[in-house]
Amino acid sequence: MLRPLLVVWGLFFPSLARAASPPSTLLSSTLREADDYYVGRSKSENVRKGLALLRQAVARNSKDYEAWWRISEFTCFIARRTDGREKLRLLDEAIQAGKMAVALRPDRAEGHFWLGANYGLSAEERGLLAGLRLVDVVRSEMEAVIRLDPEYEEAAGCRVMARVYYRAPFFKGGDKRRSVELLQQCLRRYPNNSLTMLYLADSLLAVGRRAEARQQLEKILRLCPDPLYAPELAENQTEARDRLQEKFRTGK
Numbered sequence: 001m002l003r004p005l006l007v008v009w010g011l012f013f014p015s016l017a018r019a020a021s022p023p024s025t026l027l028s029s030t031l032r033e034a035d036d037y038y039v040g041r042s043k044s045e046n047v048r049k050g051l052a053l054l055r056q057a058v059a060r061n062s063k064d065y066e067a068w069w070r071i072s073e074f075t076c077f078i079a080r081r082t083d084g085r086e087k088l089r090l091l092d093e094a095i096q097a098g099k100m101a102v103a104l105r106p107d108r109a110e111g112h113f114w115l116g117a118n119y120g121l122s123a124e125e126r127g128l129l130a131g132l133r134l135v136d137v138v139r140s141e142m143e144a145v146i147r148l149d150p151e152y153e154e155a156a157g158c159r160v161m162a163r164v165y166y167r168a169p170f171f172k173g174g175d176k177r178r179s180v181e182l183l184q185q186c187l188r189r190y191p192n193n194s195l196t197m198l199y200l201a202d203s204l205l206a207v208g209r210r211a212e213a214r215q216q217l218e219k220i221l222r223l224c225p226d227p228l229y230a231p232e233l234a235e236n237q238t239e240a241r242d243r244l245q246e247k248f249r250t251g252k
Contacts, residue, residue, distance in 0.1 A: 030057050031066055038074065042231045047077050058100075065104040065111070071097035072114035079121065088125055094118040109149035113156060116141025120160075135172045139164055154190040158182055159199060166203050179203040194220045194236040201240070205247060217244050 027035075030053050037050030051074040057067035072094045079090035095118045101111030116138045123131040123138075142164070145157030162182035168174035183200040190196065197216045204213035220240040225233055244250050 027066060028057065030054075031070065034070060034074075039228070041077060044078065044081055047074050050074055051078065062100075063104055065101055065108065068097050068104065069101035069108075069110040069114055072101060072111070072118060076114060076118050076121065079118075088122070091118055091122040091125065095122060106144075107148060109145045109152040109157070112141045112144040112148065113152060113160075116145070116160070132169075132172060135164065135168050139173070151189070154193045155186040155196070159186050159193075159196050162186070162203070163199055166199070166206065176203055176206040180207060180209075192223060194223055194233050194240075198236050198239055198243075201243060210247075214244070214248055 034050035034053040034057075037046045037053070040046040051071065054067045054071045054074060057064050058071065061067075075090050075094035075097060079087050079094060082090055095115065098111055098115030098118055101108075102115055105111060119134050119141070120138045123134040139161065142157045142161045145152055146161065150157065159182075162179045165173070165175045165182065166179035180200065180203045183196055183203060186193065186196045187200065197220050201213040201216040204210070204216065217240045221237055223233060223237075
């Protein structure tokens with residue numbers, strides 16, 4: 001089946017809440033207001049309001065790195081909840097914003113991460129050949145994230161790299177056992193990250209370790225909500241229930 005290869009890209013994002021900028025970064029009032037809107041992202045109109053502010057920021061200053069990578073992230077969030085041509089248009093915008101961020105600050109992780117993530121989601125929408133072509137692009141961006149800030153978004157670079165190993169075909173470097181190893185490393189650093197648990201469950205199932213996979217899925221359902229990550233945890237708990245029902249004929 002072709003679809004599972006491409007699903008990797010769409011799963012980059014569900015449990016990512018906004019990471020703060022480095023302490024040394026002085027954010028403008030506009031960016032702080034945009035971040036406040038993103039905290040309320042359970043309502044998509046809040047993300048749109050924040051995005052409008054960010055677009056104003058780059059209209060005033062086209063070299064505003066902090067605004068560009070946020071545009072890439074916020075637009076990604078909206079695109080995931082949009083269909084058809086509008087989704088593709090939003091993804092193109094998100095990719096261009098990510099490119100701007102990387103060009104301005106190649107030494108920062110945020111731009112690389114959201115550029116790679118949006119390339120991945122675009123590949124899912126555009127089909128198999130695009131997905132295969134972009135495996136190396138996404139991998140390269142995540143390697144940059146790991147090199148520049150291995151702890152970004154609770155080891156998001158490592159987590160996505162593991163997912164690439166899980167989904168990519170062998171001739172593009174796929175390796176499900178390596179995926180398990182990387183995800184276990186991520187969990188040792190961030191033991192309550194629900195998306196890492198979800199990915200690990202998938203990888204464990206792929207290598208025949210069903211009991212351990214079920215354990216990870218059940219752990220997700222027992223996690224207590226964090227106010228900053230509540231929308232993402234709810235999504236991942238839904239995914240965990242679906243997998244328990246599909247793979248083990250059970251659910252909670």
